[in-house]
Structures are given as structure tokens and as C-alpha cells.
Amino acid sequence: MTDPVTLDGEGAIGEFDEKRAEAAVRELLIAVGEDPDREGLRETPSRVARAYKEIFAGLWQEPEDVLTTTFDLGHDEMVLVKDIEVMSSCEHHLVPFVGVAHVGYIPAASGKITGLSKLARLVDVFARRPQVQERLTTQIADSLMRILEPRGVIVVIECEHMCMTMRGVRKQGAKTITSAVRGQLRDSATRSEAMSLIIGR
Numbered sequence: 001m002t003d004p005v006t007l008d009g010e011g012a013i014g015e016f017d018e019k020r021a022e023a024a025v026r027e028l029l030i031a032v033g034e035d036p037d038r039e040g041l042r043e044t045p046s047r048v049a050r051a052y053k054e055i056f057a058g059l060w061q062e063p064e065d066v067l068t069t070t071f072d073l074g075h076d077e078m079v080l081v082k083d084i085e086v087m088s089s090c091e092h093h094l095v096p097f098v099g100v101a102h103v104g105y106i107p108a109a110s111g112k113i114t115g116l117s118k119l120a121r122l123v124d125v126f127a128r129r130p131q132v133q134e135r136l137t138t139q140i141a142d143s144l145m146r147i148l149e150p151r152g153v154i155v156v157i158e159c160e161h162m163c164m165t166m167r168g169v170r171k172q173g174a175k176t177i178t179s180a181v182r183g184q185l186r187d188s189a190t191r192s193e194a195m196s197l198i199i200g201r
């Protein structure tokens with residue numbers, strides 16, 4: 001079986017190796033001083049392996065897989081879906097970072113519009129990988145620009161990082177906000193309109 005090889009966070013090549021993941025979790029349990037053969041832990045390596053397969057499912061998906069449905073509605077004003085749940089994993093500590101994403105775009109005059117749910121699916125494709133928040137934000141914006149060819153894109157993500165909460169600096173409630181703005185949404189008036197829609201909850 002080919003090892004999954006990540007290319008700068010651009011996804012994996014090869015299958016998910018469940019047996020290998022299971023063996024690694026067993027090793028980790030031993031390394032932290034646990035007994036992986038005790039009753040409560042006996043099934044844990046296989047459970048964790050299956051959980052990782054789900055949590056990192058985005059490694060085996062491409063944005064093109066989800067941005068499939070496009071319509072021609074003749075709508076060329078901003079479309080914004082806000083408060084899309086984000087559940088991702090920090091690639092430095094492999095613990096979750098969670099929060100919301102706001103994704104907006106301005107279709108080209110005779111351009112492609114996608115289904116609203118597809119924007120949320122797109123967030124998941126990139127969130128379900130070992131990530132940093134900045135790259136997650138950029139990948140969503142750049143794939144929308146590439147696939148829908150809109151006049152502009154804005155992506156704002158607000159997350160709390162468990163690696164800052166449950167360990168390390170241990171600061172609960174700190175939110176990290178990242179944004180990526182492309183095309184016409186870089187213009188200050190358009191950008192302000194988008195930001196006021198995002199902030200006005």
C-alpha cells in the first residue's frame with residue numbers, strides 16, 4: 001500500500017492505512033504508560049483509527065468533488081453564507097480547532113453560482129485535514145476562485161484552538177480570526193459591505 005504523502009497540505013496520495021493507524025495508537029498508549037490490553041482500552045486503537053479516517057477524510061477529497069452543482073441564475077451580486085461550523089485539527093498538536101467560517105463570493109456577470117450547501121462542503125474538504133487556520137482560509141478562497149471563476153471571494157474564519165486551551169499556554173476563549181480576500185472583494189467598499197454582513201449577526 002502506498003503511504004499517504006501530503007503535498008504542502010494539498011491532500012494525500014494513497015489509501016488510509018487503518019492497520020498502521022491502529023498499531024500507532026497502540027504504541028502511543030504504551031508510550032504514555034498505559035496498558036493497551038486492559039479491558040477499557042482493548043478496542044481503542046481500532047476506534048481511534050476509524051475516527052482518524054473520518055476526521056482526516058478531506059485528505060482524500062478535492063474541492064472539485066464538492067463544487068459540482070453550478071447554476072446560471074443570472075445573479076451577479078454577492079452571495080454570502082455565514083456561521084458555517086468549522087471542526088478541524090491543528091497540524092502541530094493534532095488536537096481540534098473549532099469555530100465558524102463565513103464564505104462569500106461575487107459571481108461573474110454570466111458566471112457560475114454553486115449550491116449554498118456546497119460552500120459548507122468545501123469548508124469540510126479542507127478542514128478535515130491536518131491544518132493551520134491560515135492555510136484553511138487560503139485554500140477555501142483559492143479553490144473558489146479557481147473553480148467558480150467569480151469576480152471576488154471573501155473567507156473569514158474564527159476559531160478557538162484546543163492546543164491553546166487544554167495544554168501549553170492554557171488560555172480559554174481566545175479566538176483566532178483569519179481572512180482571505182480575492183478579486184473585487186479587495187475593493188474597500190465591497191469588502192466593507194461583506195464585513196458588515198458578517199459582523200451584523
Ligand SMILES: Nc1nc2c(ncn2[C@@H]2O[C@H](COP(=O)(O)OP(=O)(O)OP(=O)(O)O)[C@@H](O)[C@H]2O)c(=O)[nH]1
Binds near residue numbers: 090133134163168169
Ligand atoms: N499560525 C498558526 N499557529 C498555530 C495554529 N495552530 C497552532 N498554532 C501554533 O503553533 C505553534 C507551535 O509552536 P511550537 O513552539 O513549535 O510548539 P509548542 O512548544 O507546543 O508551543 P506552545 O503551544 O506555545 O506550547 C504554537 O504557537 C501554536 O499556538 C494555526 O492554525 N496557525
Ligand SMILES: [Zn+2]
Binds near residue numbers: 093163
Ligand atoms: Zn496546535
